[in-house]
Structure formats: structure tokens, C-alpha cells
Amino acid sequence: MMMKKFLNVLFAATLVLSVHCGKGKEASREEEGQDDQEAQTATVAATTASTAPVAAGGGAAAPVSADAATVTGVVKLAAAPPKMPALQMAADPYCQSQHTAPVLDEEVVTGPGGELANVFVYIKQVSGNYPAPSTPVVIDQHGCQYRPHALALQVGQPLQIKNSDATLHNIHALPSVNPQFNEGQPVQGMVSTKKFDKPEITPFRIKCDVHGWMKAYMAVMPHPFYSISQGNGSFTIANLPPGQYTIVAWHEKYGQQEQQLTVGAKESKAVNFTFKG
């Protein structure tokens, strides 16, 4: 006991002496190692979110390097395309009156050679800041269908929602990262504008609660390197800086595919995707 006290007094002296030393902090980081790890992942997640460009407004497109490459390709469905059911629009006579022929569900839209439309093709990660263009992306409600069925825009880029029908539509977007919204558009020709602050690369659904068959998919991209396959299955991603990338194709029914991709300066590269179905 005496010994302990004596040593405590020694400690006194040391403490006074150590007033200006405070080194050796590194070792202490060992504390709750798990915590630190989590902290790091959290930081990474947070910075990813924060590097997203805030609405640029200026509309100046991203500076295109002289070396920029172009990626083009075609998405195909290997299996025979499933027979899409005809939409039952009887619930709203107006919608029915807008179509003479039966309208098919747009879940799977294929060309004659199995070319798959409405596939989101994008580069997974690209470094650098890409200010959003100020030109709006338009989604039109026309004939009680969304035009287009698949769309993407950049973080901060305005989305114009238009109702071309003389009936009530409500646009109910179901994003998981951005705040969801559900707005009624009772007036023909009405236009609302929305912006998305955070990237949401996996497309989310947009629905109309009045017309259960109406569906669209939308993605919010942190960069401009994306494309949506056309009716002939083709897509083009232009102005891509040279480098190594992962290119992803996403379809609402057939899910996701990835490919590794290296593009050189000014290269025009072809990448094709085939979904098994």
C-alpha cells in the first residue's frame, strides 16, 4: 500500500513534467476497432454522397477531354420474348378512347431480332465532377402511358412532368434515397418540375395510383455516362474519359449484368449485352 502511494507521488512528478508531451496517440486508435472500421465505411458512404454535384444551374456541360472515348452496343434478349398482356384500360373511359388498338404492357419491349429496349446502361463509377445540364428531362403522361417508359437524368437536372391527357394522373415516384413524392395533375397540359439531390443509380419505379397499369422506371445518375437502349436495342455512351470501368446493364424484369471495360483515348468501343431471359 505504501509502495503504491509512493509510486503515485512519482506519477505526480511525471504528470507535471508531461504537461507538454502528448505523443503516442496513434496506439490509442486501437480502441473499439470495430467502431473505427464502421466509422470508415460510414465516412466513405458520406463522401460519395457529398461529392455529388449540387445543381449546377449554369447548364455548362462537363468539359469534354480531347481524348474522350465512345462506347456503343446493342442489348439483346437470348430467349423468345414473353407475350406481354394487353393493358385493361376500361377503368377510365378516357384512356380507352385514346387507343384504337390494344396496348401491350411495356415490361419487355423487343425488336424483331430480340433487341431489348428500355435497358439502363451506365458506367458504375467515374471520378470527377460533372455539373448537371439545365435542359430538363421530360416525362409525359400521354394516352395513359408514360412516355418514355425508362428515363434517367443527372443529379440536379430538372425533371419536367407533363400531363397531356384530359384525365387525372398522379405521379407517384418511389425512390429510396431521394424523398418520394406523389402529386396530382388534374389539368390537361399541366407541367410540374422536380429535382433530385442525391444519386440513385438503381432505377426506381414511378406509378400512377389512378391508373394501376401505368409504370415507368427512372434513375438519378451522378455523371453523364449512361444511356437507355432504344427500340433497336442500341445504346451510346459518349465523351467517356479513357480508363478502366465497370459497365452495367439493368432491366426491370431481367435484372442486372456487369462487364469490365477498358477504353483508350479517342477509342470507339463496342460492348454488347445479352440477357438470358
Added chain:
Amino acid sequence: MKPQEPIPHNYSMRGLNLIFALSSIGLLMATGLIVGYDYVRGWKWFQREFMRMQQERIESDLRAAQLETNKTQLADLDRRVRENEVDIARHRDQYVLAQKDLDRWEGEHYAADQDFRFAKARLDAQRYIAEASVVEKRSDGPRQLAEYKRQDRHFNDLVLRLQDVTRKRDAAKARVDVWLGKIKTEEDKRKELTASVDLLNKQLQTVQLTGPNLILNLPMLDFVNPTFKVDQVVLSDLFVDVNYMHVPRVDRCMTCHRAIDRPGFESKKEAARLTQELQQKLDSFQIAQEKRKDVEDRIAQLKRIEDAPQDTLNPWRTHPKLDLFVGSASPHPLLDFGCTACHRGQDRATEFGRAGHVPASPRMERRWASAVSTLLPGPWDYNKRHWAWEENPFNETPMYPRQYYEAGCIKCHSGQTWVDQGDEINKATSTVELYGCYACHKINNWRFTDLRRPGPDLNGIAEKTTPEWAFRWISEPHNFRSTTRMPSFFYQRNMIDPSVVPAPEREQNIRYQDAEIHSLVTYLFSKSSHRPWQPPAGAGDAGRGKQLVESVGCMACHIDSEWLKDEKSGQNRLARRDDYPLERNYGFNLTGVGTKTHAAWIYNWVKNPKNYYADAPMPSLRLTDQEAADVTAFLLTLQKPQFMTSTIRPPDPAAVHDLAKGYLVNTLSDRDAEAKLRAMPLHDQLVFLGQRSIEKYGCYSCHNIKGFEGLKPIGTELTVEGSKALHLFDFGFVHDYISAEDGKHEHIQDNVASWVYNKVRNPRIYDDKRTKTYGDKLKMPNFHLTQDEARRITMVVLGLTKDLVAPEKMAALDSRSRLMEEGRKRVSQHNCRGCHVVDGKGRAIASTIADTNFLPPDLSPEGSRAQSPWLFNFLKDPTVMKIRPWLNVRMPTFHFTDQETNTLVTFFAEEGKAAQFDTMRAMHLPAANVVIGKTVFDMLRCAQCHVMAPVDPENPPKPTVADTTSLAPNLTLAKLRLRHDWIADWIRRPNEMIPGTRMPTNFPRDAATGGFQSPLAMAIDTPQFAQYKSRLLPYFRGDEKELRRTMTDAVALTDYLRDYIWSIGINQMRAASPDGEVPTVLQPSTPATPAMPALKSGRLERVQAGRGGGR
């Protein structure tokens, strides 16, 4: 003087001097050591380190501030000051002249001012003299009056002169100011620019250990006003029990935890979490306009923490939930609640070990305990988070380890079923409620009293199942259903595990356990009633039955699968309870129900469970006979034949005899006991043993068993278990073991939390290495808890303390809260959250209904939405109104008592801050409002989804269209159901009241101002709307401007809509008559065997004698 003879003495003066000198030095050193020992305290080091951290932070802020300061602007100002000084010097003669002029006029002004003041005084005096002499009619009256008039004229001259001189002086001053003023304004500007830097410099002085700070902290001088000092908070209404008296808490934790209430010292992990939280609040307009700037600043601060090179460590971290605790604006400010009220620990201690810190895991314990030397703690250890810590068995209130922090909520929040933002504690108390811990362990606490029995009624067991099934079930319930809450009593670790029980004892234990299970089954079946349940009249369709079970709402409380794919391994595995929401564990897992029981019983049970057992928690889903037959047919297909194949060993008569005798010898002599047993056939012996075994294991605590009413629950009372001293827990001889649940190694730490955790996870563990007789072994059954479940139950046990809290600090004690809490308890007891969102949580059924359009309603706004009389009727008898007739899921009939229904209605009304009764139904509506409302209704095309034709509330027609996703409630029912004010509010902000609702937002908020915008503002002038415009104009007396203004006013428009909806509402609906739903209850037949005579000895008798009997 003659020198004195030296006095001869027989001791050496030299020696004495030496001793004196040495002891003086010794005493001086001892004094020094005492002062030093008193001076050196561990907490000073933490304070010094914190000062260093602050210093670093201020210095970096200072650098940033200096960078920010506009250098060019500053230099420009300095230059101009210099230029002006040069200018003055150059025109010195002019400046001096101006200054001289000013001096002269200042003098003149002073003189004039003096003259003026004296003259005024004299004038006043003269006026009195003149007045007095006139009134008194003295002879000098006229003279005095003349003198007064003369002085008055003189005074007027002086006033004019003073004004003249003042003007001249001001002119002179202005001339001088032209020279000086420039310099002064520029110096002011300079101060403004450097204000933040100056402030930081001032702050820096307070955290630097130099100059005055150094002297203030010197030993012996530090009694004045040292910067190192013990900080404390005195809490006069939260008490520490020091045996025989309660003293106020004095929390000194902040002596070391310096930054606990200062934002800016969060860990990186917390900073990331908070950033996300605040950003979300900003995005969703939850923060008032004037506070947005503050929140943005805070986010910037947190971002800096995330980007900082080093993480802040404890004890210097900020409390991670300042908005909830510690913060001055939080509900638990530091000055009112301190620290130990929630965390426990020794409030007055200022040393790590004495404060009662408890490590959360064995790994943490090893780190804390390590040190270079336990005798010499210091920075070399502190820097590595080594605290030379050792368990202090004499500390009666150690802190809660990290995973049990929320245990501290219970002492003040025990009057609440639902603690706002207390996710963990809510889950913990719900887990205790679900498992029914309160049934065996009395918990004298509002939260855990007045709850239902956790197990089913056993008085009709023979009607339901067979003795063979019951035997196998009691033996090992988990073999039948992996998710069951019925615990395993038999063949547990302390009875049969070869690693702890030697072989011969094991053999005997198995025979004894077999005999006990046989006795339980025999007893229960011999006492059971035998009511003749009728099987369904027609054949059921299992396919339709499956559809019904999956769609009418069964899945809110039940699970119907036992195998699922493990997310990690991808392999199929048995389901665990925590694979499903708590609510879906409320009922049993439906798998195997066809093996357990038979068609007639199921049919009558699903028709109405109250037929079988009046207190059955399951409500009636009002199935028709055909539906019930279909459901029965489906449930019968859920078979588990393999369960019935295990062998049942017949009871060993010797074992039955031994065990029965063991009870008899308590009151009889060995000889009499033997004689009595000889007279009993084996069946009777089993019935006798069964009765005693039910007592022994406490089956009656959870199950309703006739003859055991009013017995005390079997387990230890837990009311103040969290305050029980460590030495009262029997740790036995076990420290490490392999858990049978998951095969993982477990280490039992020397603290109460660890003891309880291991007890609930492996209830028989403390029998390891003990020598006990069969009857003395631990009896607590095994619930096969997962780690999380065990942790949550431990949390509640630790939180049940005898800590005294003044009533003012108790949560939810006011009368309104009491009403709400009673309702919340009923919500929890009837599992309302299985289907509905209540208090923002619940709707477990959502995962089983594919289309979110067909979910049961979110009840978050129910109090402000539904009229109380309607709600009362509907809860009593949901058939009075079908709001959405196209839904498959049904609101069941619970057969609530009037009192229960009132409790629930009151809860909703209070939660919605709405009066229970109002006069809105009788409101008179102006005809114009209705017409305008109807027009707005048409313009917004509300009828696209809402049905408007009046219907019979009880039997509205099923919708004719195939696609029902777009249907919305019939608005003619609104007047009976909805509150008047709520309707308009709902139309304005549906997505804010129920996020994700299908009701579209027609009046979106302006992102900048937060006000509502109207879509009709623009539309009214379009050609499409011409007809509406012409319909509306007469109601605005033809005033187009007024019409347009109204069309932009969302509040006015929604009020018109409400008036219109009100005007079309039907006024009549049937009153609740739930009794019509209840089929005739069958009378129970007499049991097959005569009732047992009352117990002659043992537990029951002791209880009746009023002495109780703790086991």
C-alpha cells in the same frame, strides 16, 4: 559573567541535533509528498489533454479565420489610415488652426451655457417674488413685476446667444472631424474585419496552459481559481440509496468527459450518422425556416469532423445524442438529469475504476485491465485506453455496459409502453412481454402488470390433441416448431449433457424426467373437459383455404413457414423467431397444426376462438361456415408426421414411485408414505405426481389450469432485480462454456449483466460442476433465445432497480399521458401493430401483401381523423361500416369490453390531440360553399378514384371493375367517420400525414416558403376550364379578380372541398352489436375422471396458509 558550567547529561547533543535535523527533513519531505499526492489526480491529465485538443482546434480555426479575412481589404484600410495621418501632418497649419478655432468656440460655448443657466435660475426666483408681492398687495409689487419683465428679456437674449455659439462650435467641430473622422471610420471597419480572429485569440488564452493559467494551477496556489477543477451537477430530485437514506446525486462525470455537452467532439462514426440525419430533416422541411442556417452550420462542423485526420476518443467525445440527452434543449438536459441517473455508476467518483465503469465484452475487459503496472497508472497507459481496471465487487451501482445503456430508461419510463425514440428499450420491453417473463417472475411495475397469460388454456386439452402429441411436445417443443415460445423444461444441460452429468446419474435423470412428463400429460388429460365440437358440415377446399389464410389477415400474427434460405450461406435452415417481426410471433407458427389437432376443433376455433377459451387472444375474423371449412381443410394439410414417430418410453414405475414419495415424505412418515403409494394404482400415482410437477415447474404461471388459480408465480420476483448486489448471484464454478444454442464460446464476466445474460440464454449453466440432488437442480426452462433476444431481456432486468426518482422526473405521470399509456398497453396486448402503423411503427403484415394499395390503414393520424363515437362503434363491431369493400384483409372482431374500447378510443383521441366529442355533425353549411366545393371537386377530378353514390355502410357493393388498385373510399361515408377539420387538412398534406399514401398531393408546398400552391391558379383561365369559370363567377358576384385570388388560396379551396364532402354525407349507420357475431358457446361436459381432492400438503397449502413459498 562567569561562564556556566556545562550541565553534564548522559545523552549526546550532537546525536540529538542529527536526529532533529533528519526528522525535520523527513517531515518536510512527507509534507511535500502529501501535497504532491493531493495534487496529482488522473482527471487532471484528462482535462489537460482536452485543453490541448481545444487549443489545436482553436489554432486551426484561427488559421482558417485568418485565411478567410480579406487581406487586401485590410491592407487597403491600413494604407488609408496612414495616408490620412500623412495628410494631417502635411496640412498641419490648417489642422492646428481648425483645432484652435474649435477650442475657442468650446470655451465660448461653456461661458454662454453658464450664463444661460444662472439667468434661468434667477428668472425663476424673480417670478416667485413678483407673484408673491402682487398677491400680498405689497407696495413694491409693481417694481418687482417690472424687474421680472426686464430679466425675462435678458434671458431671451441669452438663449439666442447660446444657440448662436452652439452652432458655431458645431461648425468648428465638423471642420476638425473632417481630419480625424476618416481615420476613425477606417479603424472601425478594421475591427469588424478582424472580430472573429480576435474572439478566437481570446478563447485561445483560456485553454493555454501558460501565463496566469500556469500559476493558477500550481500546487498550493490552486485553491483560488484553477482551470483544473472537479465539475459537478447536483441533482436534488434523483437519489442515491446509501442504505437507510436517500441522498441527492452529485454527478462528477463531466470532470473527465469534458466535451459531453459540447457539439464538435463527436466520433467520426457519430458525425456521419448525424450528418445524414440532419440532412434528411433539412430535405423534408422538418426544420423551421429561421433555424435552417444553424443546422447547415452544424452539418458543416460535422463534415469537418469526418474529414479530420484523427478521431476523437473517449472520454473527450460529445454525447452522441445531444438532441435527446445532455443538450440544454433536449428533453434530458445535463443540469436536470446528470449522467448516473441513466448510466448508473458512482456519481461522486472521479477515478476510472471507482466510477464503476463496466466493460461491455471480455475483449474490452482484457484491454481495460491491462497496464504497464497497476501500481503506476499514467499517460503511457491512458493513451492506449488501458485503465488498470479491476472489478470492484463492493460497488453496488456499477454502470450499465454499452449494450445495455437503454436499461437506464426504465426507472423513469416504466409508466410507458412506448418510449418515443426509444427503439431499443421498446423492443426490449416488447420482448419481455412477448415471452411472458412476467408470468413466472412477478414484476411489480406498471409496464409488466395487467397483461394476458402468455400460454394457452389447458383445461380443454383433450378436445384439442392427443396424449402422444402432448408428451412429445412437452419433451421438446422446439422439435415441433423451431419458432415456438414454449420453453424446453426437460432433458436440459444439467440433466443429460454428458460433459457435465456423469453416466449413472444421467440414466436416472432420464427415467425421472420421462416419469415427470408422463405425469404431466396424465394429469392434464384426466382433468380436461370433453366438449363435443362439431366438424364442418360440408367439405372444405384447401386451395381456397390457403388463399384465405394468406389474405384475410392471419399473417399479421402468425408465421406459416419453418424453413427459409439463409441470407449469408444460401443454405436452407430452420426459421428463428427473429427472422420475423415481433408482431408476427404473437400467434403460433401454423406449421404442423394438422398434426397437433383435428378438423372439428380447428373449425370451431377459427369460427370464433372465444368458443374454446373466453380469454383467447385471437379475435374472430367472421369467417362464414364455408370459409371456415376451407381454412380448416387448408390447416389440416399442414402436417409434420415425422414429429409423431419418436419413441415414447413408458413411465418407469420405480421412478414414479421415487418421485411421488419424495413429495409425500414432506408430511408423512416414510412408512405411511409407502403405504399410501401401495394403495394407489400407477395412474393415480401419475396424477398425483403430475399435480406436484405442475407446481414444481410452474406450468400454471403461463397456462390456465383448473385447481391452480391464485397461486404465486414460480420464479424469483424481478421488481428490483437490477439493484441486487453482485454477491447475491450464484455464479457457481463456471466461467467459460460452449453454448448449446450456437456452439459459440461464452465467457461469463464478473458482473450482474453477464450473469443475467448467460442465465437467460443457458438457464441451467450455473449447475455445471455442482453436486446437487435431482430435486434441487435449477428448473428455469430454456427459451432458446438468440443473442439479441437475450440481450434485450437482460436489459430490462438490469433496468428494474429500486433507484428512487422524484415524481416530477417520472415520465408520463400526468393524467393525459396515463390515459394514453393505458391505451398503448392495449394496443400492444392485442397486437394492433400486426396490421396497423401505430406510433409510427408496425404493420408487420406488409411483407405478406404484395400490393401496398391493399394494406390495412396507417393509424398515425387516427385520433385527429376519426370521430370518437364512430371509432367506438367500429372497434366494438367492425361490420358497421366497410370503408374499402374491395380489400381482402379484414378488421377482426375482438369482442372488446366497453371499458377496453373506451381506453382505446381515448388513447387515439388524446394522441391526435382531438376532443372526443364535437358539434361538427350539425354544422350548417352555406349553399354557396357547397357549390364552389363541388366545382373545385370536379376541377381536381376527385371522382376519378372516389365513389360518390350513397351506399349502405354495412354492405357497400363490391366494385364492378376488375382493376381495384385505383379505388378510394366512398366519400358519402366521410361525414359519419371523419372529423370535420381533418378533411381539409388531409387534402392539403396527405403525404406528410401518411408518407407514401396513394392520395396525391394536389397542393404541393413551395420549396422556398413552405406555403401551399394551387394547381387551379393557372388553370382557371384556360379554355378547358371555361365552363367551371362561368359556373363559379356568380358566387363571386362576377368579380374575376376575387375568383382568381381564391383559386390561388389552397386553404380556402380545401375548406370548400370539405364543405362539399360534408354536404353529401349520409347520416345514419347501425350501432355496434358484436354479440350477433358470437355463436352459441358450447357447455363444457364434466371431466371424465372425478376432480382431485384439494392438496393436502406442499405448496398450495402453504400458500393458503398465507406464508407464501419462495423457490
